[in-house]
Amino acid sequence: MKLTRLAAGVAVGSLAVASLAGCSLITGEQPSDAQDSGSGSFPEAWEETITIDVFDGLANYMGVQSGWFAKIVKDKFNMELNIIAPNVAGGGDTLYNTRVSAGDLGDLIITDKGEKLDELIEGGLVLDAGGYYDRMEHAPRFDAAVDKLNEGKDGVYAFPTSVSSIPPTESSEGLEPTFGPYVRWDYYAELGYPEVGTLEDLLPILADMQAAHPTAENGQPVYGLSLFKDWDGNFMNNAKQPATFYGYDEMGFALAKADGSDYQSIIDDDSAYVRSLRFFHEANELGLVDPESTTQNYDTMFTKYQNGQVLFSFWPWLGQSAFNTPENTAEGRGFGMVNMQDQQIFSYGAEIYGGKQVLAIGADAEDPERIAAFIDWLYSTEGAYVNGSQTGAAAGPQGLTWEVGADGEPELTEFGMEALLTGEAAVPEEWGGGTYRDGVSALNVTVVLPADVDPDTGFPYSYTFWPSFQETQSNPFTEDWSAHMDGATSTMDFLETHDQILVAPGGGYTSPPDTSEIETLRNQIKAQIVQYSWQMVFARDDAEFDALLDDLQTTVEGLGYDKVLAFDMEKAEAQNDARVAVAEQFG
Template identity: 60%
Template sequence: MKLPKKVVAVASALAMVGLLTSCIGGAPEERAAISEFPEKWDEEITVDVFDGVANYMGIQEGWFGDLVKKKFNMKLNFIAPNVAGGGDTLYNTRVSAGNLGDLIVIDKGMKLDELVQGGLVLDSAPFYPAMTNVEKFDTAVTHLNEGKDGIFAFPTMMSSIKPTEPDGGVDPSFGPYLRWDLYKQLGYPELNTLEDVLPVLKQMQDLEPTAPNGAKVYALSLFKDWDSNGIVTAKQPAAFYGYEDMGFAVAKADGSDYQALLDDDSEYMRALKFYHEANKLGLIDPESTTQNYDTMFSKVQNGQVLFSWWPWLGQSAYNNDANTQAGKGFEIVPLKDMNVLTFGAEVYGGAQTFAIGSKAKDPERIAAFIDWLYSPEGRHANDGKVMAAAGPKGLTWELDDSGQPALTELGRKIFIEGDAEVPAEWGGGSFVDGGSQMNVSAVLPADIDKETGLPFSYRTWPTYQALVETPLSADWKAKMGGAPTTMDYLRDNDQLLVATGASYTTPTDSSEIQTLRKQVEPIVVQYSWKMVFAGTDAEFDQLKADMQEEAKGLGYDKVLEVDLERAKERNEEREKVAKEFG
């Protein structure tokens, strides 16, 4: 185990006399170092969990709450700013009161540093020797607490996977996903590049102009509630070619190319032109300018949309059992020149961290709970809410006669049919509703479970792959040369660009850059939408010129300079991590 040098010095010296010092609420308190946690906890406690990414307020119910109660005699009471509303109001109020929570899920970087400096999080060094599951990721723990005189936080989304390998399982983060059944009816036409998709989408829309609910079908349906530095859906096609944005900069994930968002030949402008041409062909839903993601998602569910930028949209919404058994559904359709962006396993962890509040009721028990989240049992259980890992062994999965992990009958109902009731001895209620409300994983579902030799994600298990074989997936695999998954196909055909998992944290804007950015962003968004729905090519070109001129007049170039520098810093960090760990 490699503790930070400062912690080693303090721990070694004070462990000899059996004491460690930590700061709780600004007051020093002697705390004995421990080497292992108790097997049971006699007194029931309720722990306030301030969770910056949770979408639930109140006591954790259901099977996960039951599991935590049995193991730790502890209830989790979630305090979620996402639910409370008001932006940072709840956070600021609790920080001002000097008690954010007993267990804290917070972004690393500025907010974490602010809490450490303010004495709102506990130095967990006394508990670290007992945290045998966390210590497997000691390099990341060391990195996260670098410059701090102690161990104040623990990283999330950890993995033993190399940072140059994808952090996912069967699908990349992005890709051109089309209604495969209609694509098949057209004879699987070859697509050399993005623009070749448009005539195929036109033919697909002509094949199925009306959805089962009687509504008109559009090849493309956009939405605007995720827009920020541009139209969010106009930034997605760039990912098919390995690009990602950094504010007003657009960078290829391998550092081979850097673009300005509003340059004539940028990937963003290419996407706007793509949508403009699509609209001229009658392929874009006219409600795109006013609808939100949820409205658009429901249209995909109803069969009113034929194209998806992400597997977690098209496949999640439309590929239900009835459709896939009928051979209908979304699958990735390869473009010959694509180089799909996906993200590597973060060597130093994801954006969120776990920390123990300085006024925690029972910090040792919370440390034991955090450590459990990194254990095989904790990994399977905590991911159950997002249905990435399989939930508790013995409930939703078990080892079959050949030693392979396989879903139980209950597990099949949950993960294939959508949900099921949990037995009373496991807490009862709906499995989905009773899953962990933390909304963050300590370890990636793609990480390997040493008991099975396979990823924690049940979707990658051979037993699951055989279970969910449908006419749709069988036809796609046959056409894709027998590739078992999308990720396998892209890997085998050298069409996957992995952005090394370097855990780069974007610096906070200066007040000047923040002001300029807020001036420019709405101009880019407004003009971009107008360009998509421009009546003629000449109007499109004029709107583009007007957007470029107005953006520059409001400080675009100054913000771009900052963003380009950050994009290059991110790439330098990736190169460094790839060299050290890849």
């Protein structure tokens, strides 16, 4: 039933996109750097082998793409991808700035839309690919997103990612939300599945779980919570996460509810952010917070989840990814979401206008026509199956990891089950060799949303939705979780059935950049917020917590906090206006 509803939603969304495409701004007739590139379709074969530089702000791999994805690209385009990854190279924006100063960022560029893209266009580092657009076969399915992205520009300078024909009022996520309160379900079951009314009700439950299991199998101590600092920015990142359980997401120093019904300053006494800090502080007073939280990074913390040393996870893609192995779930062990009765979990609606990242062709690309053909292919059915983020659920190459069964439904092959669930399966040489994980697309960007439906099969590209896959996932852990969650077939099924999810429509909003004054103020203020937040978590008692909060509020207000907050509030309200507009147009 869920798939039927999803497919119907896609049909409606597709009609909306098609109607918009009929009056598209992008016709291929506008002035273009690539206007003399010919007409018709792209070549079926490319004689000369080329290697292109891919500057990729999302990549976690540096070097030439290898394995099965590399072979597909080589066979189709006679092209190799040399990934240039600032995440791996280190130095933050240093690599980006150095290459921009040299006038050549890359042949293919994956970057953020908005200020960064505009700077590259103004600097002449990005090609106007309008002359190739009318030769594309697949990208024009998402004309609405391409139009919106290039609105106000004299050409087609960028192509959207995370596009979908699902209505923007539908969740973009799969069977699991992005956020949620996940606990070691097997330990929770040992306690008799106690009721969880609010966030704070988790504390005695975690305390009882920790008391019953103080040591993991590796001999190391177990903690209810383990935190990390890697992702701190405008504030302590971990303290924002419980706010999402109540429908909030951040916009600078503001928290905005998905439905536009509430906006908060993060440092207000009664904000969801300060509530999270109090939750962490109370947890620490109970001995539930890993004392290494202030010094460890994400990778170190992730290893602790793998070893069974942590009892609570903010995200399914943390606890479940690390611990819910086939071996553990077969023994009834794993992370599952609890029914926190007052939750309204924030969910990102499908982005009909695309996500934050974009694809662009470098102005000095060696063979822009071939790169344009490659970009177009990423929007194809084949591209949607084989390319995606490294945390996504791309099904991989048809014929290797999956096939269409006798009933016309997609199903994973025996190799696909091993490869997609473990990543370590050895890929046959004729498919590129190496391990499956090593061959995954290093682009690390989803171009077509995995929840979007393949028109050939009628099922989503993500194998996690396939009935044939779901039937294989029944195990003691999932059976017990379902039995105590009203028979829900998935976390998202439970949330939707119990009206515990709040979808923020995918409005395609792009935040304006900080002015130089706002940027200066923000940098001073956020350092104080992060520092005080960590101190508050590890405060000696409630009195010290309250004193630190007072000091934080006084300190940042003296640094111009109110001015930056007003700027962020305007953006949050503008974002909501975009969500309302897109919901009215496409919902």
